Amino acid sequence: xxxxxxxxxxxxxxxxxxxxxxxxxxxxxxxxxxxxxxxxxxxxxxxxxxxxxxxxxxxxxxxxxxxxxxxxxxxxxxxxxxxxxxxxxxxxxxxxxxxxxxxxxxxxxxxxxxxxxxxxxxxxxxxxxx
Numbered sequence: 001x002x003x004x005x006x007x008x009x010x011x012x013x014x015x016x017x018x019x020x021x022x023x024x025x026x027x028x029x030x031x032x033x034x035x036x037x038x039x040x041x042x043x044x045x046x047x048x049x050x051x052x053x054x055x056x057x058x059x060x061x062x063x064x065x066x067x068x069x070x071x072x073x074x075x076x077x078x079x080x081x082x083x084x085x086x087x088x089x090x091x092x093x094x095x096x097x098x099x100x101x102x103x104x105x106x107x108x109x110x111x112x113x114x115x116x117x118x119x120x121x122x123x124x125x126x127x128x129x130x
Contacts (some may be wrong), residue, residue, distance in 0.1 A: 008089030011058060013075075014082040018068050020061040022116070024086070027096065028054035029123055054123050056084070056100060062107055062115035072119055076102035081124055098127040 011018045032049035063069055075082060081101050088094040100121035109115045 006089075010085075010087045012083075012085040012087070013068055013072060015085070016068050016071075018058070018060060018072070019066050020063055020069070021058055022061060023059040024057070026055045026057045027086070027123075027127065028056075029127060030054060051126065055103075056098075056121045056123055058119055058121075060117050060119065062117040069117065072102050073105045076105050084121065093129050095130045096127050097130070099124045 009021070009024075011021050011024065029051045031051050033046045034049040035044060036047050037043075037045040060066075060069060074080075079101065081099050084098055084100050086096045100123050102119060103122045104118070104120040106118045107115060108118065
C-alpha cells in the first residue's frame with residue numbers, strides 16, 4: 001500500500017488556498033441504513049439508503065490577515081455554500097472536490113502558544129475524486 005506524506009497538501013475554499021492548515025479529518029458521507037427485517041428474521045436485515053451529509057474538519061494557525069480564513073467566517077455568518085478542493089501532493093487520484101457550508105469556526109489559544117482556529121464544514125454533495 002502506498003503512503004502519502006502530508007507535506008504539500010493544499011486545501012482550497014472557493015478555489016483559493018486556505019493557508020496555515022495543520023490538520024484535516026472527518027471527510028465522511030455515511031450511508032443511511034434502511035431496516036428491511038421482519039418478525040420472521042432471526043437477524044436484522046438492512047439495505048443502503050441515501051447518503052447523509054457528513055462533516056469535514058480542519059485546523060489552522062489563526063491569521064487575522066489571511067483573507068481566506070476571514071472569508072470562511074463571513075461565509076459561515078451568511079450561510080454561503082462554497083466549493084472545497086483537497087489536493088494531496090502525490091498520486092494519480094489525488095484530488096477530492098465537494099461543496100460545503102461552514103458550520104463552526106472556533107478560535108482558541110493556550111498559554112505560551114499561538115492562536116489556532118478549528119473549522120467544521122457540512123458536506124452538501126457527494127465528494128468527487130479525480
